[in-house]
Every structure is written in structure tokens, then in C-alpha cells.
Amino acid sequence: METRKIKIMASYDWSMRYGMVEFVKFVDPVIRYKGKEYKIELGRVIAEPIICGQNLKETADFVVDRTVHWNAYYRCWAQQALHSQMSIANNPNSFYAHEKHSTYDLMARAIHPEDHFPITVLLPQFYPYTEDQERQEMWEYEQELIAQHTKFGFDEFRRKTDWQKIHEKLQRSVRLREQSKLVRELFYSKEQYLKDTVEKIFQNRFPLYLKKTSGGGGSDVFKINSLADLYEKYDATQGRSFHLQEAVENYDVFVRCMGLGPQILPMRFEPDKPLHEHYSPEKLVLPLNLHERMTNYVMLINSYFRWTYNSFESIIKDGKIHPIDFANACPDSHFTSLHVHFPWLLCAKLKWFAYCAVTGKNMKSDMEENAYLNVFNDPNKTQKEKFDFHVAMSKEYFEIDSFKEFCEENFKDLNEKMVQFYDTRFDDVIRYAIHFSDFPIEDHANFYRQYKERMDKVFRPNAKDYLSIRPGE
Template identity: 25%
Template sequence: MKNSKKIGILFGKENTFPQAFIDKVNELANGKFIAEAVKINKAVQGEATDYAVIIDRISQDVPFYRAYLKNAALNGTAVINNPFWWSADEKFFNNCLATKIGVEVPKTVILPSYQLPDDTSEESFRNLAYPLDWESIFDYVKFPAYMKPFAGGGWKSVYRLENKEDFFDKHKETAQLVMLLQEEIVFEEYYRCYCIGGKYVKIMPYEPRNPFHLRYSANFNPSEELYKKLENDVLTLNQYLGYDFNTVELAVRNGVPYAIDFCNPAPDADRNSVGEENFNWVVEYAAKFALEKASAFEPGKDNLTWGKYLQSAVAMQALK
């Protein structure tokens, strides 16, 4: 490792969070560590980077960056979030895991893409029954329902469906996207929650039915009991998935929180959308956790975070 005293942030179009993060790290570090925007002038196999820690805000959109970060992690950099797990994860698995760890999620099924993927033919799908058992699927999920990409981000290609005719009509529009069909949770309260380091949680009232710029202007106020349940679910999900930086969205129906979306490893942290209070919190705790990772850094070792799901799988293999 060339310089274990450096903390970098890798980012794209966003403007407010990266510089605020850099400034906060440098303020809290008292000269022990230096934070800066990551600079890449070459990426050579097996060579270490200049950074003890890199916080990743963009590699989901830039495959070159993802490959760079995997090599950096191999050589000891603590990448936030773990680029290997992030590459493997998607929303359907998230839901599947939630059913095993006691977190409520909407009834959900995954659907093959409407159009054949490139470089495939009907012969590629000889193991897929056609037509699918649509009536059983619809009876399980029920309508109204939501359809959204199993690996997508934000609100792109998200549909609210009234009935099966509406489903078949809208599914045609999804082309080669693999979609989730998901039960609608008609909620009384809704929360979007930052989770950093698997231990710091910020529960934010959120109204997804509002225009985008007003979604954090919500008046939901959880009881002490509900707050603890929200916090526990957020921590449980992130500790099992192994995300250092993520958001979890929870819709509360009849007093029960349902995890709606919790695969957001580069979540919105823009001052103009999340608001001043939430922005200050996420900057503070992202910087705090990055410094914790830098302080715990061991040169040449694996400094990534691995979730309990993978940890338990490895432990079971070791016992065989």
C-alpha cells in the first residue's frame, strides 16, 4: 500500500456530498489521515492504490471503476461498499434473504425478461415452462401490484398495475429487463433509513407519493416501539448483506414495517433532495465510519466488510 494515510471518494455527477465528505474527514482526522477525490491515471493488475479507504459512489454505472475497486480491495484497500458483494447482489436475493432473517417483505416473484436477451434464442430457454403459471403468480401477489427491475435503481421502469390485463400490457414495455412483480403495501407511514457501518442508523420520514423534491417533507412520527423495530430491521438487513453504506425503505401497514427497497449501496445524499439535517447526518457518519476503517486498516490484508450471510456460509464450509 503506497499511502495508508489517504481516504478517497470515487464519484460521478453528484456535487454536494463528495466535497462535504472530504472536508468533514479532514476536519475530524486532525492530520492523521487525508481525504481527497480519487485520482486514477492507470490501473495495473496486482498493484496497490494510494488509499487505505475508498468510498464508492459511482461504480454501479462505470464498469471500469468496479474493476479498479476489486483490484484495490485485493491489495488491501477498504472499499465502501464491498465491490465483490455489490456485483453479486440484486433486489430479488435481498427479498429472499429477508424471508430467512425475520424481516417482513412484500410478496414478490421474479419474471423472465419479455424479450430474449441478446445472443440467445428460444432454445436457450428450454428449461423455462411457457406459459408461466400466471394464475398462481397473480393469486399469490394479488392486484394492485408493482413491477420493477430486479437489479435497477431509483424509480426507473417502475409500474403500478391494476389487474392482469394491465400487467400483460405493461410487461411488453420492459424489453430485456428482468422484472419483479410485487405486492402493493398500502401504508400508513413510510420511512427511508440510512445505515452506515452496520451500526449507525438515521430514520427519516419519507413520502414516496409526493413530488421528488418534497418526499422528505413527511410528518410521520414513529412510536418508541415502532422506532426500535425499524432500527432493528435496518441493522439486521445491512449486517446480513454486509453493506457499509445503504438505505432501507420501510412501509408500515397495520403497525408492521415491510422492507420495500434495501439494495441502495450508493444512496442519494444530495443536500438539495435529502434536506439539511439529513445531509449533515450522512456526511458526519460517513466520515466517522471511513476514519474508523482507516484506523483499523491492515496493510496487505482483506479490509472489506463481509455480511453475516457469507460469513455463516464460510463457517459452515469450514466445519465440513
């Protein structure tokens, strides 16, 4: 029997790692594929010196990235892994290079005619430079330089300040400022573009959302209620780039989907609740037509960008899907966030990662953007034709039929195994998750009880439903 090594890169979501390891140990699957048998071995990618040109292929058969957006070593490691032609979920280069803006722009081109991508405008970066601000900044910089170039001695007369160096650096900074002023003069619009955008593109309708073009965590997202409000918030953007986006208010349901390969789980999302209660414990069942379109959007983003483990936020209002945030290729996978949905995540991960590792699925790291863009930019194609096209592309990328067959053969009873795992081992997962959570230590016992009760009362009697994407399927 051969072994397939799956390695998850470093991350702080200990409960997910612990849950995966314990579940795989419990199931101990023997995978059958094309007449051969395989064992799965889970592991970590260990940070150690690597030589350029070294082949990393022996390290693992499949790597799961949880790192490249926050750890420079692992980003380099993952790039070298791509050069070694290893299979990775998710493509480190596309995750590093493509942020919210790129995904928004793609969605605007690919949306189904019955849905609506909220109008979204990319604003020029702005940093206010009044004379007073400039003087203040220069003064602060000078103080820094004095501190940097001053040495103190045992005898106070031995204090030395290198005024020559300070002067040189200040002069260089003045010249650079003049150049960047020139760039602003030559390359930036001098129009009243905020006012114009609000008038011409948003027809003076508020609220709007001013949100940064990259990153996550809900920081730098502002609800804007008037032009004056917009001026105030835009003044504080400090040279970072932002979008202005139509708000979707009074909605029916806010949905966040978790995507693992072609397995897409929609969950009700409650952004106004505390962080650990963002995901509602409700088993969300969308009308079939919305469910299908939603699944197809998630698959479009995840196949186009090669992020097969990503989350996707959208708002449903008046029977239309409004996608709003889907560049999250390191999705929150803590038990404390996902609770009743967490067992589904463990099953979905095991199935998709095992499939990729055992079949040697080609993750196609050389993205096929033009195959998509030739269609999205074809003026003779209708929006419906564009939508149907990307649905077919996703189906091919995710090898839907072959994945289904693989799961039928190897994981038919996985949900029952999860229930047995729950009954015998899951208390430890909860305990472990609380131990590594951000909850204050004095509240741990209380949180353990709350989560345990929710799992026992909500998940366990309805395990079958929670472990399927749509109950009864």
C-alpha cells in the same frame, strides 16, 4: 502524528463532497486511538493507468465507493483495491453481483415474525415473438446492415453495397433466432404462469407492483390493477427480468433510512412529491420497538452484503414493517435531497469513515454467507431465533461497542462543531449545492432562498434533534 487517507471515488454529488471537505477542514480532528494520534486527509481516487498485480494500498487507508455500478474503470480499480487488501465501503463485488432480487430473498428468510415482507415473485424473462414482430425486427436489422455495408463515392455510380456480407450476417441471425426459440421451448414454462401466480400466490388481490429486478431511479416500476393490466405491462418488459410484488397501500408512514455503519437514520419519505422533496423535513421518531427492528434490518443487509453506506426503504402499516427496496449501495447524498438531514449525514460519515480508517477495521470482504444461511435455512429455528441471530451478527460486524467508545473519545462534541460550522460556513454549502444541482439556472436564486430558509427555520433551532438519531439520545 500519523495521517489516515480517506478517498471518495468519483461521483456527481458535489455538495456531499464539498460539505465533507469543508467540515473536516473546519473540525480538523486529531483522532486518538490506542495511545496514538491521527489526522484525517480526504481525497479523490484519480483514474490513471494501473498495472495488474500493482499494490494500490498506498493510495488510501480507506476508500468509499460511489462508482462501481456506472463506471467500468472504477469497478476494475475497486476490484484491484480489494486484491491489494484495502478497506472499502462498499464491497464492489457484492454491489455489482447482488441486486434487488438477492436482497429480497434474504429478507424473506430473515424477517421478524411481527413484520411482513411483501410477497414477491420472480417472473421468467419474456419477450413476445409474434410472426409480425419477428419480421419487423429482421427488416430493421437488414436496414442497419445495408447502412453499415454501403459506401458512397464522389461519383454516384461509385456507391457500393456488400450484399454478400449482408446476406451472411442475416443468415447467422436467422440461425441464432432459431436457437433462442429452442431455448424458450425447452427451458421456459408453457403454463399460464402470470394468471396462475396472480390466482394462487396473490389470491387475485390487486394492486400489485411489477418492478425490475435490478437498478433504481423508480423506472420500470408499474402499479398493476388487473390481470389485463399485468399482461399489457409484461408484454413491454422486453426480455428484462421483473418481480411481481404485493402492494402495501394506505400506509401509516413510508420510511427511508440512511445507514452509515451502525448509525441508521430513519426519515419520512414522500414518493409522490417531486424528486427534491422526497425526504420530508420532519424529524421522524418511530415507536421504539419499530425503530429497533428497522435498525436491525438495515444492519442485516449492510453487514451481510458489506455495504456500510446504503439506504433502505420500508413501509409501516398497522404496526408492521414492510421492507420494499434496500439494494441502494450508492445512496442519494445530495444536499438538495437531504436538506435538514444533510448535516447528520456529514457527521455520520466522518465518524464511520474515521473509525474504519484509523482502527483498520476489517471490512471482511470475504463474505460469510454460509454462516448466515445455515441459520436462515434451519427448519428447527423459529423466525424469532433467526432474527436474533442476525442481530448478533450485525453487532459483531459493526463492532458496535468499540465504535461507540471511539466516538465517545473522539467525537463527543461533533454535534456542537456542526452547529458552529453551520453558523459560519454552511451558506457556501447551500450555494455550492444549488450551483451543481439540476434546477434550471433561472431558478437558482429562488431555490437558494428556499433551502436557506428551511435550514435556518427548521434545522437550526432544532439542530440537536436533527443531529441525533432519536431526539434526546
